[in-house]
Amino acid sequence: MARVIENPRELILNEAKKILHNEGFANISIRRVAKECNIAVGTIYNYFPTKKELIVEMMTNFWKEYFYNIQSIVSSQETFYVKLKSIFNNLAEFIKRFREVWLNNELYSSPDYIESGLEKQNIYIHKLIIIIEDLLKKEVDNHSHEITKKLNSYELASFIVMNFISMIQMPYFDYALFESILKELIQ
Template sequence: MNTVHLKMEGGRTMARIIENPKQLILSHAKEILYQQGYQKLSMRALSKACGIALGTIYNYYPTKKDLVFEMMTDYWQRFLDAVAEIIAADADIYPKLHRVFNELEIFIRNFRQYWLTPELYGDQAYSDGGLQKDHRFIDQLIDLIAAELTRAAADNTIQIRLGAHETAKFIIMNCITIVQMPLFRYQSFELFLKQLLE
């Protein structure tokens, strides 16, 4: 729990304890971004939406860039947590991979809508830093799939000929391509995958 300064009517501030101020700030920032767009996401608008003093917002996020990167990180982490949950489920590898694909499809569509806007990626600092984070998160996704492939190979349900990491990269890159250019269906890809892994 943290003490934050709340902005009161008349410009006065009052200290109050809020259990998770960073999460409160992030959730309101996402609301503004998703409903009104990047241009409307200002520290002042966020302060007003949260009912937290502007100085307190800056204590947590010194710049708008810091806030945006934290939001992007949170967005990616939620997706990776959902994938980890799918993988932890006790099921055959192919239904798991199909569920991961479905989750990835939703993630990419939303990511494109909210995060790949010209407003956000028009700024070189945002695009460079954001792309570096994207690559790191994609690597984490590949690692999750590689670990599951290794487990399935240890159970003798599949055979990995290219190595778990290379196979996981092949799966994820093809899934991303299928989402972005739906000329090829996942079901057809799964048939190729079964030929590769069995």
């Protein structure tokens, strides 16, 4: 009689994540994941027809975890600038973990992974821009004034996200200075 596995998709993803975190990308293979799950290789192919699809799903879950954390910040009762700084700090931690786990030469040596990874990254950066744009709109409603005379809310949110990423990657620019510039823009 065949063994019944509750939530095999999650089992596969969890075991693949363990391999990734403990041994690195090079040790992830469909056969290796099947062995760790104690299931047939064919079972994995039912859920993830290729290693690429397994990796992209793991990366997607990584981003979803980040956005789950961001939602708790956004729904808090903190002020706009406290929320923004918390989002920045979470993004810094996320990027640090992302570098350690996902920015791997082996992963990005294949054009398929590069294309899929960049496509997902662009989707999630856009999602972060929309979240910050919504915060900006609430901030403007609370103070009943225009966001800026030159930028609309989406452009300003894009400016914030791109500066966050730049500040994280090149920590020469102080967050406090960025916040003071932003306050001048929004006044």
